[in-house]
Amino acid sequence: MDQEPGKRMHILLIEDNPGDVTLIEEILKDSRTRNALHVARDGEQATKFLRRMDGYAKAPRPDVIVLDLNLPRKNGRELLQEIKSDPDLKSIPIVVLTSSESEEDITRSYELQANCYITKPVELAQFTRVVRSMADFWFTIVKLPSKEV
Structure with a gap:
Protein backbone atom coordinates (compact mmCIF):
# COMPACT_ATOMS: atom_id res chain seq x y z
CA MET A 1 0.00 0.00 0.00
CA ASP A 2 1.33 3.38 -0.95
CA GLN A 3 -0.30 5.73 1.54
CA GLU A 4 2.05 6.58 4.37
CA PRO A 5 0.52 5.66 7.74
CA GLY A 6 -1.33 8.65 9.15
CA LYS A 7 -0.88 10.73 6.00
CA ARG A 8 -4.01 12.56 4.93
CA MET A 9 -4.73 12.39 1.20
CA HIS A 10 -6.28 15.51 -0.32
CA ILE A 11 -8.96 15.00 -2.95
CA LEU A 12 -10.39 17.86 -4.99
CA LEU A 13 -13.88 16.88 -6.14
CA ILE A 14 -15.12 19.15 -8.91
CA ARG A 32 -9.87 2.75 4.54
CA THR A 33 -7.90 5.91 3.76
CA ARG A 34 -7.44 9.10 5.72
CA ASN A 35 -8.65 11.70 3.31
CA ALA A 36 -9.71 15.30 3.15
CA LEU A 37 -12.32 16.02 0.52
CA HIS A 38 -12.37 19.54 -0.92
CA VAL A 39 -15.29 20.42 -3.19
CA ALA A 40 -15.50 22.92 -6.03
CA ARG A 41 -18.98 23.34 -7.53
CA ASP A 42 -17.84 24.72 -10.91
CA GLY A 43 -14.75 25.12 -13.06
CA GLU A 44 -14.03 28.67 -11.98
CA GLN A 45 -14.12 27.76 -8.28
CA ALA A 46 -11.79 24.83 -9.02
CA THR A 47 -9.34 27.15 -10.78
CA LYS A 48 -9.32 29.49 -7.78
CA PHE A 49 -8.69 26.53 -5.44
CA LEU A 50 -5.84 25.14 -7.54
CA ARG A 51 -4.19 28.54 -8.01
CA ARG A 52 -4.82 29.51 -4.37
CA MET A 53 -6.68 32.66 -5.34
CA ASP A 54 -9.28 34.68 -3.43
CA GLY A 55 -10.43 32.71 -0.39
CA TYR A 56 -8.21 29.71 -1.18
CA ALA A 57 -4.78 31.10 -0.23
CA LYS A 58 -4.16 28.17 2.14
CA ALA A 59 -5.69 25.46 -0.04
CA PRO A 60 -3.60 22.27 -0.14
CA ARG A 61 -2.33 20.85 -3.40
CA PRO A 62 -4.62 17.90 -4.14
CA ASP A 63 -3.19 14.41 -4.42
CA VAL A 64 -5.96 13.54 -6.89
CA ILE A 65 -8.64 15.51 -8.73
CA VAL A 66 -12.04 13.92 -9.41
CA LEU A 67 -13.64 15.86 -12.25
CA ASP A 68 -17.13 15.96 -13.70
CA LEU A 69 -17.21 17.09 -17.33
CA ASN A 70 -20.58 18.84 -17.24
CA LEU A 71 -19.98 21.87 -15.04
CA PRO A 72 -21.34 25.41 -15.01
CA ARG A 73 -19.21 28.50 -15.71
CA LYS A 74 -16.18 26.56 -17.03
CA ASN A 75 -16.80 23.02 -18.17
CA GLY A 76 -14.69 20.03 -17.21
CA ARG A 77 -13.07 19.70 -20.63
CA GLU A 78 -11.76 23.27 -20.46
CA LEU A 79 -10.58 22.73 -16.91
CA LEU A 80 -8.85 19.45 -17.78
CA GLN A 81 -6.98 21.16 -20.61
CA GLU A 82 -6.05 24.09 -18.36
CA ILE A 83 -4.71 21.85 -15.58
CA LYS A 84 -2.72 19.56 -17.86
CA SER A 85 -1.21 22.60 -19.63
CA ASP A 86 0.03 24.13 -16.38
CA PRO A 87 3.56 23.01 -15.39
CA ASP A 88 2.70 23.40 -11.68
CA LEU A 89 -0.48 21.31 -11.86
CA LYS A 90 -0.05 18.80 -14.68
CA SER A 91 1.38 16.05 -12.48
CA ILE A 92 -1.82 15.86 -10.39
CA PRO A 93 -3.75 12.75 -11.47
CA ILE A 94 -7.23 13.49 -12.80
CA VAL A 95 -10.06 10.99 -12.62
CA VAL A 96 -12.97 11.94 -14.87
CA LEU A 97 -16.17 10.80 -13.11
CA THR A 98 -19.11 11.84 -15.22
CA SER A 99 -22.51 10.77 -16.48
CA SER A 100 -21.42 11.01 -20.12
CA GLU A 101 -21.00 7.75 -22.00
CA SER A 102 -20.11 9.61 -25.20
CA GLU A 103 -17.21 8.06 -27.10
CA GLU A 104 -16.20 11.60 -28.07
CA ASP A 105 -15.99 12.65 -24.40
CA ILE A 106 -13.99 9.55 -23.52
CA THR A 107 -11.53 10.01 -26.38
CA ARG A 108 -11.17 13.76 -25.80
CA SER A 109 -10.58 13.28 -22.07
CA TYR A 110 -7.71 10.89 -22.73
CA GLU A 111 -6.33 13.20 -25.43
CA LEU A 112 -6.30 15.93 -22.78
CA GLN A 113 -4.33 13.56 -20.51
CA ALA A 114 -6.99 12.43 -18.05
CA ASN A 115 -5.61 9.52 -16.04
CA CYS A 116 -8.85 7.56 -16.21
CA TYR A 117 -12.47 7.94 -17.27
CA ILE A 118 -15.34 6.50 -15.26
CA THR A 119 -19.01 6.75 -16.16
CA LYS A 120 -21.13 7.35 -13.05
CA PRO A 121 -23.29 4.32 -12.33
CA VAL A 122 -26.98 5.03 -11.86
CA GLU A 123 -27.60 2.40 -9.17
CA LEU A 124 -26.54 3.35 -5.63
CA ALA A 125 -24.80 0.06 -4.81
CA GLN A 126 -22.76 0.17 -8.00
CA PHE A 127 -21.92 3.88 -7.51
CA THR A 128 -20.70 3.04 -4.00
CA ARG A 129 -18.52 0.18 -5.31
CA VAL A 130 -17.01 2.42 -8.00
CA VAL A 131 -16.12 5.23 -5.59
CA ARG A 132 -14.66 2.78 -3.04
CA SER A 133 -12.61 1.09 -5.75
CA MET A 134 -11.40 4.46 -7.00
CA ALA A 135 -10.30 5.47 -3.49
CA ASP A 136 -8.59 2.13 -2.86
CA PHE A 137 -6.77 2.31 -6.18
CA TRP A 138 -5.54 5.90 -5.93
CA PHE A 139 -4.65 5.83 -2.23
CA THR A 140 -3.51 2.29 -1.49
CA ILE A 141 -2.14 0.90 -4.76
CA VAL A 142 -0.62 3.57 -7.00
CA LYS A 143 2.42 5.67 -6.23
CA LEU A 144 1.47 9.34 -6.41
CA PRO A 145 3.87 12.17 -7.26
CA SER A 146 5.38 14.20 -4.47
CA LYS A 147 3.59 17.47 -3.77
CA GLU A 148 6.91 19.29 -4.10
CA VAL A 149 7.16 18.40 -7.80
Whole structure:
Protein backbone atom coordinates (compact mmCIF):
# COMPACT_ATOMS: atom_id res chain seq x y z
CA MET A 1 0.00 0.00 0.00
CA ASP A 2 1.33 3.38 -0.95
CA GLN A 3 -0.30 5.73 1.54
CA GLU A 4 2.05 6.58 4.37
CA PRO A 5 0.52 5.66 7.74
CA GLY A 6 -1.33 8.65 9.15
CA LYS A 7 -0.88 10.73 6.00
CA ARG A 8 -4.01 12.56 4.93
CA MET A 9 -4.73 12.39 1.20
CA HIS A 10 -6.28 15.51 -0.32
CA ILE A 11 -8.96 15.00 -2.95
CA LEU A 12 -10.39 17.86 -4.99
CA LEU A 13 -13.88 16.88 -6.14
CA ILE A 14 -15.12 19.15 -8.91
CA GLU A 15 -18.84 18.38 -9.06
CA ASP A 16 -21.96 20.54 -9.29
CA ASN A 17 -24.54 17.89 -8.35
CA PRO A 18 -25.20 18.21 -4.58
CA GLY A 19 -26.51 14.65 -4.37
CA ASP A 20 -23.36 13.20 -5.92
CA VAL A 21 -21.18 15.36 -3.65
CA THR A 22 -22.99 14.13 -0.53
CA LEU A 23 -22.84 10.51 -1.66
CA ILE A 24 -19.12 10.69 -2.44
CA GLU A 25 -18.46 12.38 0.92
CA GLU A 26 -20.25 9.57 2.76
CA ILE A 27 -18.49 6.82 0.82
CA LEU A 28 -15.06 8.36 1.41
CA LYS A 29 -15.75 8.77 5.14
CA ASP A 30 -16.21 5.01 5.29
CA SER A 31 -13.10 4.23 3.22
CA ARG A 32 -9.87 2.75 4.54
CA THR A 33 -7.90 5.91 3.76
CA ARG A 34 -7.44 9.10 5.72
CA ASN A 35 -8.65 11.70 3.31
CA ALA A 36 -9.71 15.30 3.15
CA LEU A 37 -12.32 16.02 0.52
CA HIS A 38 -12.37 19.54 -0.92
CA VAL A 39 -15.29 20.42 -3.19
CA ALA A 40 -15.50 22.92 -6.03
CA ARG A 41 -18.98 23.34 -7.53
CA ASP A 42 -17.84 24.72 -10.91
CA GLY A 43 -14.75 25.12 -13.06
CA GLU A 44 -14.03 28.67 -11.98
CA GLN A 45 -14.12 27.76 -8.28
CA ALA A 46 -11.79 24.83 -9.02
CA THR A 47 -9.34 27.15 -10.78
CA LYS A 48 -9.32 29.49 -7.78
CA PHE A 49 -8.69 26.53 -5.44
CA LEU A 50 -5.84 25.14 -7.54
CA ARG A 51 -4.19 28.54 -8.01
CA ARG A 52 -4.82 29.51 -4.37
CA MET A 53 -6.68 32.66 -5.34
CA ASP A 54 -9.28 34.68 -3.43
CA GLY A 55 -10.43 32.71 -0.39
CA TYR A 56 -8.21 29.71 -1.18
CA ALA A 57 -4.78 31.10 -0.23
CA LYS A 58 -4.16 28.17 2.14
CA ALA A 59 -5.69 25.46 -0.04
CA PRO A 60 -3.60 22.27 -0.14
CA ARG A 61 -2.33 20.85 -3.40
CA PRO A 62 -4.62 17.90 -4.14
CA ASP A 63 -3.19 14.41 -4.42
CA VAL A 64 -5.96 13.54 -6.89
CA ILE A 65 -8.64 15.51 -8.73
CA VAL A 66 -12.04 13.92 -9.41
CA LEU A 67 -13.64 15.86 -12.25
CA ASP A 68 -17.13 15.96 -13.70
CA LEU A 69 -17.21 17.09 -17.33
CA ASN A 70 -20.58 18.84 -17.24
CA LEU A 71 -19.98 21.87 -15.04
CA PRO A 72 -21.34 25.41 -15.01
CA ARG A 73 -19.21 28.50 -15.71
CA LYS A 74 -16.18 26.56 -17.03
CA ASN A 75 -16.80 23.02 -18.17
CA GLY A 76 -14.69 20.03 -17.21
CA ARG A 77 -13.07 19.70 -20.63
CA GLU A 78 -11.76 23.27 -20.46
CA LEU A 79 -10.58 22.73 -16.91
CA LEU A 80 -8.85 19.45 -17.78
CA GLN A 81 -6.98 21.16 -20.61
CA GLU A 82 -6.05 24.09 -18.36
CA ILE A 83 -4.71 21.85 -15.58
CA LYS A 84 -2.72 19.56 -17.86
CA SER A 85 -1.21 22.60 -19.63
CA ASP A 86 0.03 24.13 -16.38
CA PRO A 87 3.56 23.01 -15.39
CA ASP A 88 2.70 23.40 -11.68
CA LEU A 89 -0.48 21.31 -11.86
CA LYS A 90 -0.05 18.80 -14.68
CA SER A 91 1.38 16.05 -12.48
CA ILE A 92 -1.82 15.86 -10.39
CA PRO A 93 -3.75 12.75 -11.47
CA ILE A 94 -7.23 13.49 -12.80
CA VAL A 95 -10.06 10.99 -12.62
CA VAL A 96 -12.97 11.94 -14.87
CA LEU A 97 -16.17 10.80 -13.11
CA THR A 98 -19.11 11.84 -15.22
CA SER A 99 -22.51 10.77 -16.48
CA SER A 100 -21.42 11.01 -20.12
CA GLU A 101 -21.00 7.75 -22.00
CA SER A 102 -20.11 9.61 -25.20
CA GLU A 103 -17.21 8.06 -27.10
CA GLU A 104 -16.20 11.60 -28.07
CA ASP A 105 -15.99 12.65 -24.40
CA ILE A 106 -13.99 9.55 -23.52
CA THR A 107 -11.53 10.01 -26.38
CA ARG A 108 -11.17 13.76 -25.80
CA SER A 109 -10.58 13.28 -22.07
CA TYR A 110 -7.71 10.89 -22.73
CA GLU A 111 -6.33 13.20 -25.43
CA LEU A 112 -6.30 15.93 -22.78
CA GLN A 113 -4.33 13.56 -20.51
CA ALA A 114 -6.99 12.43 -18.05
CA ASN A 115 -5.61 9.52 -16.04
CA CYS A 116 -8.85 7.56 -16.21
CA TYR A 117 -12.47 7.94 -17.27
CA ILE A 118 -15.34 6.50 -15.26
CA THR A 119 -19.01 6.75 -16.16
CA LYS A 120 -21.13 7.35 -13.05
CA PRO A 121 -23.29 4.32 -12.33
CA VAL A 122 -26.98 5.03 -11.86
CA GLU A 123 -27.60 2.40 -9.17
CA LEU A 124 -26.54 3.35 -5.63
CA ALA A 125 -24.80 0.06 -4.81
CA GLN A 126 -22.76 0.17 -8.00
CA PHE A 127 -21.92 3.88 -7.51
CA THR A 128 -20.70 3.04 -4.00
CA ARG A 129 -18.52 0.18 -5.31
CA VAL A 130 -17.01 2.42 -8.00
CA VAL A 131 -16.12 5.23 -5.59
CA ARG A 132 -14.66 2.78 -3.04
CA SER A 133 -12.61 1.09 -5.75
CA MET A 134 -11.40 4.46 -7.00
CA ALA A 135 -10.30 5.47 -3.49
CA ASP A 136 -8.59 2.13 -2.86
CA PHE A 137 -6.77 2.31 -6.18
CA TRP A 138 -5.54 5.90 -5.93
CA PHE A 139 -4.65 5.83 -2.23
CA THR A 140 -3.51 2.29 -1.49
CA ILE A 141 -2.14 0.90 -4.76
CA VAL A 142 -0.62 3.57 -7.00
CA LYS A 143 2.42 5.67 -6.23
CA LEU A 144 1.47 9.34 -6.41
CA PRO A 145 3.87 12.17 -7.26
CA SER A 146 5.38 14.20 -4.47
CA LYS A 147 3.59 17.47 -3.77
CA GLU A 148 6.91 19.29 -4.10
CA VAL A 149 7.16 18.40 -7.80
